[in-house]
Amino acid sequence: MMELPDIDWQLAIDSFWPLLRGGLTGTIPLTLVSFTLGLVLALVLALMRISGNRLFSGIARAYISVIRGTPLLVQLFVIFYGLPSVGLTIDPWPSAAIAFSMNVGGYAAEVIRAAILSVPKGQWEAGYTIGMSRNQALRRLILPQAARVSVPPLSNTFISLVKDTSLASLILVTELFRVAQEIAAFSQEFMLIYVEAAMIYWVFCLVLSTVQDRLERRLDRYVAH
Amino acid sequence: MSPTDFSRTDPAPAVTPSDPLLRVSGLNKSFGDNEVLRSIDLAVQPGQVLALVGPSGSGKTTVLRCLNGLEQPDAGTVEFSGGPAVTFSAKTTRREKESLRTRSAMVFQGYNLFPHKTVLENVTEGPIQVQKRPKAEAIAEAERLLERVGLAEKRDDYPHQLSGGQQQRVGIVRALAQQPALLLFDEPTSALDPELVGDVLTVIKELAEEGWTMVLVTHELAFAREVADTVAFMDGGVVVEQGPAQEVLRAPKQERTRAFVHRLLNPF
Numbered sequence: 001m002m003e004l005p006d007i008d009w010q011l012a013i014d015s016f017w018p019l020l021r022g023g024l025t026g027t028i029p030l031t032l033v034s035f036t037l038g039l040v041l042a043l044v045l046a047l048m049r050i051s052g053n054r055l056f057s058g059i060a061r062a063y064i065s066v067i068r069g070t071p072l073l074v075q076l077f078v079i080f081y082g083l084p085s086v087g088l089t090i091d092p093w094p095s096a097a098i099a100f101s102m103n104v105g106g107y108a109a110e111v112i113r114a115a116i117l118s119v120p121k122g123q124w125e126a127g128y129t130i131g132m133s134r135n136q137a138l139r140r141l142i143l144p145q146a147a148r149v150s151v152p153p154l155s156n157t158f159i160s161l162v163k164d165t166s167l168a169s170l171i172l173v174t175e176l177f178r179v180a181q182e183i184a185a186f187s188q189e190f191m192l193i194y195v196e197a198a199m200i201y202w203v204f205c206l207v208l209s210t211v212q213d214r215l216e217r218r219l220d221r222y223v224a225h
Numbered sequence: 226m227s228p229t230d231f232s233r234t235d236p237a238p239a240v241t242p243s244d245p246l247l248r249v250s251g252l253n254k255s256f257g258d259n260e261v262l263r264s265i266d267l268a269v270q271p272g273q274v275l276a277l278v279g280p281s282g283s284g285k286t287t288v289l290r291c292l293n294g295l296e297q298p299d300a301g302t303v304e305f306s307g308g309p310a311v312t313f314s315a316k317t318t319r320r321e322k323e324s325l326r327t328r329s330a331m332v333f334q335g336y337n338l339f340p341h342k343t344v345l346e347n348v349t350e351g352p353i354q355v356q357k358r359p360k361a362e363a364i365a366e367a368e369r370l371l372e373r374v375g376l377a378e379k380r381d382d383y384p385h386q387l388s389g390g391q392q393q394r395v396g397i398v399r400a401l402a403q404q405p406a407l408l409l410f411d412e413p414t415s416a417l418d419p420e421l422v423g424d425v426l427t428v429i430k431e432l433a434e435e436g437w438t439m440v441l442v443t444h445e446l447a448f449a450r451e452v453a454d455t456v457a458f459m460d461g462g463v464v465v466e467q468g469p470a471q472e473v474l475r476a477p478k479q480e481r482t483r484a485f486v487h488r489l490l491n492p493f
Contacts, residue, residue: 125295129400136354145340148341221383
């Protein structure tokens with residue numbers, strides 16, 4: 001039978017700030033950096049996919065396939081534990097940022113590609129007939145419209161990433177979950193500390209969902225309902 | 226509303242009356258095994274309106290889309306008086322194709338307005354971003370043109386807030402703002418509710434009267450008869466008959482043209 005928890009409130013309060021700090025200085029920056037770099041990579045991959053150039057498109061397709069077909073944890077370990085054996089040693093934090101960026105790049109590339117393809121062909125043509133080049137039409141007409149379509153799926157990617165950064169604890173990056181592990185090991189209060197960590201993750205994601213809602217509403221202003 | 230309101234702000238290139246603004250010769254185009262255009266020859270004199278009519282699938286929209294390189298013909302020449310002139314082949318570059326767009330602007334069946342831009346931004350996008358004209362001048366010009374089609378107070382609306390007829394009038398203004406030598410209309414009223422067609426046709430008719438050179442793909446035969454100087458009747462990828470609008474549409478020489486005109490003007 002499950003015991004009724006005898007909550008150590010003092011420990012809960014004492015550990016709150018270290019956990020939150022782990023989130024604010026570890027989880028959040030790692031997420032923001034990885035997502036930003038990942039989006040840039042994703043855009044490049046998406047454009048390679050739709051370029052019509054077989055080589056570019058093939059490279060992008062292969063990259064996306066590998067990233068989506070292998071576990072994130074394995075990708076992380078290859079970069080942090082694997083690369084030193086070929087003479088490339090990278091610190092924990094940059095290793096994590098590289099692994100997460102590469103992962104986001106693979107997933108978000110397909111989202112962005114689908115969003116670009118969802119913009120009607122007539123938009124490209126209208127751009128051409130007012131004298132735009134392919135690049136101008138892409139930049140001024142297609143990507144802004146694709147951005148609107150990609151916000152909800154990219155938000156999913158982003159929220160997944162917030163939680164996935166906890167994997168970085170396994171390569172010794174000081175972030176929320178790593179701090180939780182240390183406090184839990186020290187205090188032996190596993191239930192309390194891990195639930196507390198979970199709740200902080202949850203609040204982070206709630207805040208992010210609100211940001212997503214706002215962004216969608218802002219971008220919605222030109223869409224018919 | 227003076228009739229010069231739509232007029233070009235830059236001087237038209239000097240052309241002699243006998244010199245067509247646009248000459249198309251030997252245009253061929255296949256989609257796979259399907260030959261959609263066979264040896265199309267057309268000419269449009271400056272200030273004249275050419276209407277392309279014919280049954281669905283006859284190739285008239287494809288002809289129009291070859292004139293600005295939205296489709297690439299397999300062979301044939303599209304030549305503007307004063308340039309550019311492009312002779313198409315498998316080796317035609319994108320740059321050559323794009324050069325055709327400097328002389329024409331297009332009005333689409335489905336409007337194709339930019340949904341993320343306001344009415345004014347739709348109109349000024351080309352002049353400001355592509356032609357690099359001064360912003361204030363482009364905006365003033367756009368406002369004048371919008372005023373002219375009765376949409377001045379819609380300048381800050383987004384396209385989805387407008388009716389189909391209003392959207393198409395914005396589409397026309399967007400084309401005019403490019404200050405093109407040639408206006409291309411691709412079935413501009415086909416997507417409209419019947420009661421909205423009139424407004425758009427009125428605008429096109431006024432443009433014709435003000436001397437704009439146009440190629441118009443249309444199903445509205447009565448309208449073609451009224452605004453077009455010449456009519457080309459297409460069927461099965463060829464121009465079956467072309468000549469003065471009154472002749473082709475009132476007294477067609479070819480049997481196929483006769484049958485088509487009769488069917489459209491006497492549907493029951």
